[in-house]
Amino acid sequence: MTKKRVALITGAGRGIGRGIALELSKNGFALAGCDILYAPRERKTGLFEVKAAVEKLGGEFLPLRGDIASLGDHEIILRAVLRKFGRLDVLVNNAGVAPEVRRDILETTPESYDRVLSVNARGAFFLTQKAAKEMIALVKKDPAAKPAIIFISSISAAVSSTARAEYCISKAALSMAAKVYADRLAEFGISVYEVRPGIIRTDMTEPVREKYDKLLAEGLVPQRRWGFPEDVGKVVAALAAGAFLYSTGLVLEVSGGMDIRRL
Ligand SMILES: NC(=O)c1ccc[n+]([C@@H]2O[C@H](COP(=O)([O-])OP(=O)(O)OC[C@H]3O[C@@H](n4cnc5c(N)ncnc54)[C@H](O)[C@@H]3O)[C@@H](O)[C@H]2O)c1
Incomplete structure (x- = not known):
């Protein structure tokens, strides 16, 4: 068993997941990252680029192929983490998708609804269910362990966008999943947090960059700039490191002040 605390990040192959991996690595975590972007020969993007970046920082990163929407992959991912590191301290549910086409709510298709919900909400819900059982077992073995589960939702959990209703609904569902898991797992000393990014510069927002x-x-955002993956990564690292141990269920916005109601 590794002496380091171990974190699993979903959707770690780029963007916010990559930023979280780098910040957790700087904070001494051994890492596993899963993604559908799994190409061992591709070193410029995807999980193997992230592995190289983490190793450059002196850290450890286990790249895993895995589709969060496919429940059968969850067991395989968790077994691989436990085989390599012997424990799981932190799960970051970051993998998520936007609708392939932004359509008005009056035109949302069942296919797009199911696709977005199955990754963003259903996948994270069931992966957490399995990971939580491993964490409960960990706490029984090592009562000093302080496991944490962090859900990367979005300001869209609470803010309406009429051209991507299915995304907003998926994030609202994820937000409630975080709350219910926080409630259920508190007795085991497992903290659960929700992080809501605002407008973050990644591949996901590239189509709407202009x-x-x-x-x-x-001036849409009081802090008047894009958020970057490292802005989210630093918040996740503080939560994972145990800076908020008496605050399970905490919802933290990382949005440059977009939650301030303004006149
Ligand atoms: N970028 C933003 O402005 C923003 C704002 C709020 C919330 N978020 C959320 O943050 C998370 C990361 O977003 P991002 O901007 O980095 O997006 P991104 O598209 O740049 O990266 C997402 C990563 O998740 C992976 N992924 C997608 N579906 C997957 C699946 N089924 N299984 C495993 N991996 C999968 C992708 O391959 C990719 O590597 C998402 O949940 C997103 O909804 C992003």
Whole structure:
């Protein structure tokens, strides 16, 4: 068993997941990352680029192929983490997708609804269920362990976007999943947190980059800049490191102040 605390990050192959991996590594975690972007020969993007970046920081990163929407992959992912490191201290449910096409709520298709919900909400819910059981077993073996589960939802859990209803609904569902898991797992000393990013510069927001450049310049976000993966990563690292041990169920926005109601 490794002496380091161990974190599993879903969707770690790029963007916010990558930023979380780098910050957790700087904080001494041994890491496993799963993604559908799994190409061992591809070193410029995806999990193996992240592995190289983590190793450059002196850390350890186990890349795992896995589709969070496919419940059969969950057991395989968790077994691989336990085989390599012998324990799981932190799960970061980060993998998520936006609708392939932004459509008005009056035109949302069942296919897009099911696709978005199955990754963002259903996948994270059932992976957490399995991971939580491993964490309960860990606490029984090592009462000093302070496991944590962190859900990366979105400001869209509470903010309406009429052109991507299925995304907003998936994040609202994820937000409630975080709350119910926080309630259920508190007795075991497992903390559960929800992190809500605002407008973060990643591949996911690339198609709407110009739109947001303009809105940011006009002052949509009080802090008047894009968020970056490391902004989210630093918050996740503080939560994972145990800076908020008496605050299970905490919801933290990382949005440059978008939650401030303004006149
Ligand atoms: N970028 C933003 O502005 C923003 C804002 C709020 C919330 N978020 C959330 O943050 C998370 C990360 O977003 P991002 O901007 O880094 O997106 P991204 O598209 O750049 O990266 C997402 C990663 O998840 C992986 N992934 C997608 N589906 C998967 C699946 N079924 N199984 C495993 N991996 C899968 C992708 O391959 C990719 O590597 C998502 O949950 C997203 O909804 C993003």
